[in-house]
Amino acid sequence: MSGRVVHFEIPFDDGDRARSFYREAFGWQLMDLPGMSYTLATTGPTGEEGATEPGFINGGMLRRQNPNDTPVMVIEVDDIDAALAKIESLGGQTLLGRQQVGEMGWAAYFKDVEGNSMGLWQSV
Template structure:
């Protein structure tokens, strides 16, 4: 199966204002996660593990606008972020932000495609060994 779009992210200059806007405009749920400097956005019903229960639906997140990610981003799930970034670079794309640990949930990265768009990558967490975490950046670990 081809990698699927599984998440979206919205950068915001004022996270509280943006959370109120999206909550009011679309009745989306917002859940601040201060330990990750992130706000989860729920757009569709989800199960106990946080996964959407509506086929094809995705939930997302919001973070303070800074650095290279200044526009909304879609995120693609992959089995191996490092392999995906290598393939992307071989096709003319570039790494914007390398693989970073996101708490105990998994790993994220950002790349720029051949058209200048920034897109996210996501890899679900697996049990870690010392070799898995060597030379990796951590967010909220």
């Protein structure tokens, strides 16, 4: 279903410190993805298709790219290019266009009309 918040991303300056904090504070399972400089964060019971209970999402952690980076919610869409076009027509701005993420799907980032950075996800 399109339009759901399906993922989050938390930027960090010190990966070891951030991973330790979230692991200890909330019991998250964290797994580094080799060659991607990205840590998957599992926040609850999860199977091959994702969360196995309603009410939570999983996410990831990555190195902060600039001092203003803040956590990002990622919204699932059927077509990233169409979603970015609609976002721009409504006054939003594309920050990073469609990027392939392995064989899982595509990601993009935009700024909404209030200046918030958000992510988009399109599954394969």
